[in-house]
Amino acid sequence: MEIHVDKDACVGCGLCVKDCPMHVYELQDNVSVAVRPNNCMGCLSCHEICPAQALEHRGIYAARRHYIDIKVCEMLRKVV
Amino acid sequence: MSAGYIDELHEAFHSDLVYRSEEIPLECSPRPKEMEQTLHGVMKLNGLVIRSLEEIAGRGANAVTYRAGKKFGHEVAKYFQKREDVEGALHELSDLLRGQYSFEVWKPEDKETFIIEENGETFIYLVFHDCIVRQTLRRNGLDQGGPLCQTLFGYVVGAIEEITGRKAKLEIVHTGPNACLKKLVLK
Numbered sequence: 001m002e003i004h005v006d007k008d009a010c011v012g013c014g015l016c017v018k019d020c021p022m023h024v025y026e027l028q029d030n031v032s033v034a035v036r037p038n039n040c041m042g043c044l045s046c047h048e049i050c051p052a053q054a055l056e057h058r059g060i061y062a063a064r065r066h067y068i069d070i071k072v073c074e075m076l077r078k079v080v
Numbered sequence: 081m082s083a084g085y086i087d088e089l090h091e092a093f094h095s096d097l098v099y100r101s102e103e104i105p106l107e108c109s110p111r112p113k114e115m116e117q118t119l120h121g122v123m124k125l126n127g128l129v130i131r132s133l134e135e136i137a138g139r140g141a142n143a144v145t146y147r148a149g150k151k152f153g154h155e156v157a158k159y160f161q162k163r164e165d166v167e168g169a170l171h172e173l174s175d176l177l178r179g180q181y182s183f184e185v186w187k188p189e190d191k192e193t194f195i196i197e198e199n200g201e202t203f204i205y206l207v208f209h210d211c212i213v214r215q216t217l218r219r220n221g222l223d224q225g226g227p228l229c230q231t232l233f234g235y236v237v238g239a240i241e242e243i244t245g246r247k248a249k250l251e252i253v254h255t256g257p258n259a260c261l262k263k264l265v266l267k
């Protein structure tokens with residue numbers, strides 16, 4: 001697993017550090033750094049919690065996703 | 081109700097199809113793509129049942145759904161090959177869950193083996209990737225780890241117990257939007 005933190009986007013809030021159950025991240029000079037990427041099991045909780053959308057995981061298994069709201073997506077498709 | 085509306089309804093449900101009792105359908109209908117609305121309907125219904133159960137039974141809801149899942153796990157796994165080794169049992173389990181749930185065994189990098197011994201406990205970490213329960217909960221804005229997760233929990237425990245003939249316990253370590261980490265404790 002490769003984890004990239006966009007250093008320019010990260011606001012150093014430390015939420016990913018607290019939330020990751022595998023202690024993958026550490027704050028260094030107010031920026032999150034993935035110090036134990038091999039411990040990541042791909043839950044993507046960190047993506048959900050990061051307010052800056054600063055995280056990127058490569059080589060992850062994306063679980064099947066059925067929980068989109070069809071009506072909302074149809075509306076979005078019209079707009080986007 | 082207007083006559084036009086009634087006629088429209090009749091029109092929608094009328095066909096010239098001849099249906100014979102001996103003609104057993106060999107495929108689902110409609111095609112999976114067209115089932116999306118149905119799937120969402122089922123997920124919403126499940127969410128509603130679970131929400132109501134939680135409201136009525138409170139914390140007891142978890143015990144009810146866990147027990148129901150466990151019973152079902154025992155029932156279903158009865159017809160599977162009995163295996164004493166955990167690896168074989170997990171193989172059987174993934175066949176059993178195919179299409180609805182997928183999981184892999186996992187270990188943190190500081191552990192040598194997948195079967196971990198710690199504080200007098202022997203356990204295996206399982207990462208659940210695809211999970212219809214997670215989809216249902218998120219579809220309904222419900223928290224993960226509650227009664228619907230307990231059904232799956234019970235199901236896995238029941239199936240493992242049935243396949244191996246040993247007592248087992250499953251613990252939630254973490255729930256996430258893309259995967260959940262569980263600990264299968266072997267007794």
Ligand code: SF4
Pocket residue numbers: 019020021022023024039040041042043044045046047256
């Ligand atoms: S995906 Fe999960 S395990 Fe991996 S870094 Fe993010 S929170 Fe941690």
Ligand code: SF4
Pocket residue numbers: 005009010011012013014015016017031032049050051052053054055
């Ligand atoms: S949650 Fe996002 S913004 Fe906050 S420290 Fe982590 S990467 Fe940076």
